[in-house]
Amino acid sequence: MAEHDLDSKLNSYLRDAHSMERNVHVMLESMITTTDDLEIRSLLQQHQRETEQHIERLEARLEARGEASSTLKDTGAVLGSFFKGLADIARSDKAGKNARDGYVTEALEIAAYELLERLAQRVGDEDTASTARANRADEEAMRDAIASNWDRFIDLVVEEETSA
Secondary structure: OOHHHHHHHHHHHHHHHHHHHHHHHHHHHHHHHOOOOHHHHHHHHHHHHHHHHHHHHHHHHHHHOOOOOOHHHHHHHHHHHHHHHHHHHHOOOHHHHHHHHHHHHHHHHHHHHHHHHHHHHHHOOHHHHHHHHHHHHHHHHHHHHHHOOHHHHHHHHHHHHHHO
């Protein structure tokens, strides 16, 4: 693949990551709204603030590369999250399903940042590689926080079921 094609692909990966983070930001808002447990809500709010930083970092990298985010991708991601949020409000087993969805989302973000970092390194864009590493570290920490709370999520599911 020619150098220009790799730069173009890196820009595409950056736009994809930006749209993904916009999606996650909306999804986190829904999860925060539907979470009654104060400790879990606080964890989600902290990750939402990190997600805002991720969006800012990605926008800075896009701008530095003379690019902009994709309005079409961003709009699609946000709309998808909006409809998921409506479903979250109506569904039962919020704690368990929010934890499952959050964990899967973190895995997707980790994979996206692995690819972004490796391609950035391949084209010699260390600033973008560094951004991907920093964002990925936050995603890995959130994944681990969810994993360390599986029993708490089940406790919340049991509480919800027994109070219904």
